[in-house]
Amino acid sequence: MKSRRFSASGGVAVALASALTLCGVLAHAAEPLKANVIHWWTSGGESAAIRQFADAYDKAGGQWIDNAVAGADQARATAINRIVGGDPPTAAQFNTSKQFHDLIDQGLLNNVDTVATKENWAAIFPQSILDSIRVNGHYYATPVDIHMQGWYFYSKPLFQKAGITNEPQNFDEFVGDLDKLKKAGVIPLAFGGQPWQEKITFDAIFADVGGQDLYLKVYRDRDVNAVKSDAFKKVLASFKKLHDYVDPGSPGRNWNDATALVISGKAGVQIMGDWAKGEFSAAKQSAGKDFGCFPGFGPHSPYLVAGDVFVFPKTDNANAIKAQNLLATVMTSPSAQVAFSARKGSIPIRPDIDASQLDVCAKEGIAIMKDKSRQLPNPEMLVTPDVQGALTDVITNFWNRNQSVDDAQKAFAGALKG
Structure with missing residues (x-):
């Protein structure tokens, strides 16, 4: 009797362990793609804008980990220090410029060619933007807005x-x-x-x-x-x-x-x-x-x-790469672009969006961007x-x-x- 009770208890323990293992596997499988994102958008309007990307990323199956650093120079320095120090973020903000080209030259960034090809960036984005993000035929940054600084x-x-x-x-x-x-x-x-x-x-x-x-x-x-x-x-x-x-x-x-x-x-x-x-x-x-x-x-x-982009530090981690590609896809999607621009003050990076939610200044900017002679x-x-x-x-x-x-x-x- 005693022996049989021990055997039953052992069976329960085995079953319980198996169940816990299965739960662990399922939990691991359902774990969202974490993305640690460095940016410098800390003012009221900027914070409301970046939240649109964060929410869209979370809804797409990710987990946005916000890393806001006050000041553009400080944010870029933080990102570079982490990249060089072996603790790279998933993505980091830079301006649409040559600021991140040294990182490309040093082989410190992943490209997002898969997303760019699938979403047909070459046909959608303005040439001046493409000239900044595409180097030697590869796309090393995701543009998220068009700003006019004047x-x-x-x-x-x-x-x-x-x-x-x-x-x-x-x-x-x-x-x-x-x-x-x-x-x-x-x-x-x-x-x-x-x-x-x-x-x-x-x-x-x-x-x-x-x-x-x-x-x-x-x-x-x-x-x-x-x-x-x-x-x-x-x-x-x-x-x-x-x-x-x-x-x-x-x-x-x-x-x-x-x-x-x-x-x-x-x-x-x-x-x-x-x-x-x-x-x-x-x-x-x-x-x-x-x-x-x-x-x-x-x-x-x-x-x-002008504008802003996010670059994707070099990593071989499969989930991190998936997170980078998901960020690139979400940030350039029409719905996220409109929601972001409506709060940021920019105009969307892509022309094929519904501009009805945007203000008169943004609508004027969108109209001007159709005239390449003024760019x-x-x-x-x-x-x-x-x-x-x-x-x-x-x-x-x-x-x-x-x-x-x-x-x-x-x-x-x-x-x-x-």
Whole structure:
């Protein structure tokens, strides 16, 4: 009797162990594809936007592990340190640029050719974007948005208060509007005095005042004679003129704090990438009603194409590779693209989407992108990070010090040579 009870207990134990083993196998089989994602989207609008990708990834069978790092430079440095240190994330954010090309050259990134081929990226994405993500025939990054870094956002109530009835059609009209805002007792130009903000403001003025030909001669062709021209001198002088219209609190100000000045009615205009719309949206303000936007002066102004991508660090882990491919698929899907862009302020990377949920600024951007003659690559697509850094230093020095246009012109030419 005792022996039989022991035998029965043993049978139960075996059955229980088998059941637990089976549960473990099933649990392992159903385990979602974990994706540790490094990015720098930490402001209110940005956080709401990246959540759209995270939710879409989770619904597709993954598990998004968010790794937000404040500041683009810091986020990129964190990603690179982890890659080099042998603890790579599943994906990491970079700008649509040459920033990640060194990682490609060193064999530190996986490609997502399978997804790119299946989704026909070559036929869908703009050429300037393809030129950044496709190297030696392989796709090493997934583009997630198209940003235009030179939008002009303005407070419609303050424009009305200052007696401004139309959007400026050239730089002189813009300066005239800034004068009107100054007389109305508000900060004319909301400005964040950080090097990267100073550089994108300069490039917005460069594209509008200098024109596409001069812009490409300088950034694409690195033509020093173009930098030494009177036309480029005019660009520098026009940029520095804006210094008359910023407030004393601008040095060191974050971009979203500058946007908040426009939102709160303390400042009239901000020159910023269309990611600023995410802050207006988070503040429950609507494009065309509470604030206005224009992508440059006049109907034929250049449209500076920029954006963000996610790269996929090298790994041989089968599940990690599956997670990378799933991220690439989800992030570029039409539904996730619309949901993300509606909150981020960007326009979708692909044209075959339903734009009805997007605001008037985004719809204008989508329409402009159909005109290839207005598309102009942002400088980071055309020069190396080292050259971009050197040029940014020149512009920052010129903006913040009592430097002559001639001296700035010489310094820019020297930095362009590398």
